[in-house]
Amino acid sequence: MHKKRIAIVDDHAFIRLGMRMLLERQSSCDGDVDVVAEAADGVQGWQLVRDGALDLVLLDINLPGLDGYDMLARIGRMERRPKVLVVSASDGLLPVRRALAAGADGFLCKSEAPLELLRGVAAVLAGHCFIPRGALRVLAPPGARGEALSPRERCIAEGLVEGRSNKAIAHALGLSAKTISAHKRNIFRKLGVRNLIELVDCLRSTDSYGVRRATAREGVAAVRESPPGPAPEDGR
Numbered sequence: 001m002h003k004k005r006i007a008i009v010d011d012h013a014f015i016r017l018g019m020r021m022l023l024e025r026q027s028s029c030d031g032d033v034d035v036v037a038e039a040a041d042g043v044q045g046w047q048l049v050r051d052g053a054l055d056l057v058l059l060d061i062n063l064p065g066l067d068g069y070d071m072l073a074r075i076g077r078m079e080r081r082p083k084v085l086v087v088s089a090s091d092g093l094l095p096v097r098r099a100l101a102a103g104a105d106g107f108l109c110k111s112e113a114p115l116e117l118l119r120g121v122a123a124v125l126a127g128h129c130f131i132p133r134g135a136l137r138v139l140a141p142p143g144a145r146g147e148a149l150s151p152r153e154r155c156i157a158e159g160l161v162e163g164r165s166n167k168a169i170a171h172a173l174g175l176s177a178k179t180i181s182a183h184k185r186n187i188f189r190k191l192g193v194r195n196l197i198e199l200v201d202c203l204r205s206t207d208s209y210g211v212r213r214a215t216a217r218e219g220v221a222a223v224r225e226s227p228p229g230p231a232p233e234d235g236r
Contacts (some may be wrong), residue, residue, distance in 0.1 A: 023117075
C-alpha cells in the first residue's frame with residue numbers, strides 16, 4: 001500500500017515534533033501516512049515541496065524567508081501539486097479566507113484539539129476541503145445567497161462540507177437518512193447550488209458582506225450529485 005508522503009513546514013521545532021508524533025502514532029495503527037520531511041522556513045519548505053513528490057504539506061503561514069501565502073501561490077502553479085492543510089496560530093476570519101483563496105485545501109487553528117489535526121489530514125487527503133466549524137459559521141452567514149438556512153439545515157450543511165455521509169449525519173442528529181436527503185435538497189435550493197462542490201464553494205467563499213471570490217478549484221469535494229428539486233421540511 002502506498003503511504004501518503006507528508007511534509008511539515010513550521011518555524012517552531014516543538015510544533016513540528018508534536019505534529020510528527022501525532023501522525024506517526026496514528027500511522028502505527030493504520031500505516032497509511034509517512035512524515036518524510038520537515039522545514040523550519042519557507043525557503044526550505046518550498047525546496048521540499050518542489051523536489052519531494054509529496055502528497056500533503058502541513059503549512060504554517062508566518063514563516064521566515066518565504067511566507068505561507070507565497071508558498072501557496074507557488075504550489076498552485078505546479079503541474080502535480082500536493083494537497084495543503086494550513087495549520088496556523090491565527091484564528092480570525094481573514095487568515096482563513098485568505099488561505100483558502102490562495103489555494104489551501106483546508107485550514108486548522110493550532111488551538112484546536114490534537115484529534116482535529118488527524119481529521120483534517122484525513123479529510124484533505126480524501127479530497128475534501130477541511131474548515132473548522134467556527135470558521136464555517138463566519139464564512140457562511142445565514143441567507144448570504146438566498147433564503148436563510150434553519151439551524152438544523154446549517155448543521156447538516158456543515159456536516160456535508162466536512163465530508164460526512166447522509167447516514168453519518170442522520171445518526172449524529174437522530175434522524176433518518178431519508179430526512180437528511182430532504183434537508184439537503186432544501187439546502188441546495190435555498191443556496192442556489194447544484195452539488196457538493198458548489199456547496200463548498202458557496203459556504204467557503206461568501207464573506208460577511210456577500211462578496212464572492214473566484215470559484216472553487218476543481219476537486220474540492222469528492223462527490224458530484226445531480227441538481228436537486230425542492231423538498232418539504234421535515235418538521236421534526
